Amino acid sequence: MPAEPAANFSLLGLFLSADWIVKIVMIGLLAASIWCWAIIIDKSMLYGRANRQMNQFERVFWSGQSLEDLYQQMQERPSMGLGAIFVAAMKEWKRSHEQNAASFIGMQARLDKVLDVAIARESDGLEKRLQFLATVAAASPFIGLFGTVWGIMNSFTSIAASKSTNLAVVAPGIAEALFATALGLLAAIPATIAYNKLSADSNKLIGRLESFADEFATILSRQLEARGH
Template sequence: MDAVGTVAPHADLSIWALFWQADLVVKTVMIGLLAASVWCWAIIVDKSMLYARAKAEMNRFERVFWSGQSLEELYQQMSEKPSMGLGAVFVAAMKEWKRSHEQNASSFVGVQGRLDKVLDVAISRESENLEKRLGFLATVGSASPFIGLFGTVWGIMNAFTAISAASSTNLSVVAGPIAEALFATALGLLAAIPAVIAYNKLSGDANKLIGRLEGFADEFSTILSRQLEARGAR
């Protein structure tokens, strides 16, 4: 009867019980992995919504841009409201274009160089916004299994300590500590697997959007270059 009473606290192997019975170090690992997992899912949802919105806005902007509407009218419309993606790149380039003409810049090379720099900065700014916090997903994906493994090793050390203290190799003595240790590994994988999958998917989506930004910048730079040459020829 005493032996049964000794192992009774370890009979409950529910997830909640495994957490509360765990060592302080293992608990800290579990809490950290759960927090990382929740934050990863928050990033995944936020980025998925951001990329869907950015893609829709890019499609909408391209339809308007190639519809034949004058650049000046489009600039007036876009500058009145905050824009992202292609709209932000367009507004930044047009601001520099108008500033150069207001100052009666005479150097074709100088104006073209400034436009290219403005376009590069605008693309860099938009790219940074698209890729922000993706690094956290990569970090969680690579580090979480090892953090979970640390919790597992620590828990197994506690299991061996329990064996030594009980002077028994009965499974009931170590079932609880071993289950707690393996639970830490499971949490590590729970955080890592979605993070790795989401990082690969979201990175690919971000690269596609950045590629569209760069392609539009090249096309728009060519259009402005033609207008510069036309004005210079007059």
Template sequence: MDAVGAVAPHVDFSIWGLFWSADWVVKSVMLGLLGASIWCWAIIIDKSLHYRRAASEMNRFERQFWSGQSLEELYQAQSERTSGGLGAVFVAAMKEWKRSHEQNASSYVGMQQRLDKVLDVAIARESENLEKRLTFLATVGSAGPFIGLFGTVWGIMNAFTAIAASSSTNLAVVAAPIAEALFATAIGLVAAIPAVIAYNKLSSDAGKMIGRLEGFADEFSTILSRQLEGSG
């Protein structure tokens, strides 16, 4: 009892103490979850700023598009700079439109089908850009607690091993391994909870912007279809 009492005060239960005294497997789990958490926050910040810029660009483009400016003038203005979102969809469709007219396409049905296909491809490209790296947030959000739980189970195994080696059930023998194990679970939750919340929010924002892309593509396709019928 005196030996245990002499050793127990030297156990460091601070965050750093729990980390440095942990088994290498538990340490690996902690470092992996910490790295995943840092990367998740980098994605969250980057995507939040990206979506804010994308929404602002969409609003600006829609104002220009519906301002009465000619399609040719708008196309020239958008072509001179790197466009994204609605601007990229518009430029892709206008390129196909101009290419078909330059080649004197005889089939208006085929021309409309090519325009629709170009719009679909442009939307898919922009959607992929909007949703890129969101799957990592979903993965961390779903797997993080289980990875932390693995560290917990491993730490508790070490605690029982310490009990068997010391032939003592004194709490001081197992307190440190159990604390390390629970710390691994805590880090798993710290990584997973923000990832899940951010994934739901960012996925919703991405879905709304993709919906705007699809809605604009339908409207623009209708405008070009009317021009095709008029020229026919």
């Protein structure tokens, strides 16, 4: 009687011999893990670039250069971060003066609204796709567990069909099932760590945006009061 071929316990072998539902779970978890790493790399580069641009803008802003000259410079190139907030506020400032707005309170309210909208727009850009990391971190272990339960269920079905309690009968199915759990953790662990780290970095950058907006609003408010007197 010819010996049965040995089971292939390599990662590729476990995937190829898995049930089609377990294969779908594995592919989905692997795709989620790859996409998470793409987001992690992209956000890390974005936050580093945003931090450098904020530092550079603050050095120029507090160097004593006139607001009008800085506004003309910032208009010539696309702005993000503090530069975008500055340009949005200056546009409203100049528009109000060109229209000879008489109400100090109205001008101040419009500036505050423009600053809030600019901060919200920049915050959305910084936080974009972070929620996907949170979703993967929370859901991946349970999706992997579903693949594990399904694989073990198939293993017990194989025991019943073969009428044998030999571990060799169920070992491949159990290995495939545990591989699904491993993929779930492979996706969830980096996503959890990265989400916590990137969320903290994002909050710091948004805090800098809000602090600058408050300081700039105070500067413009003083100029409004001075011109009113």
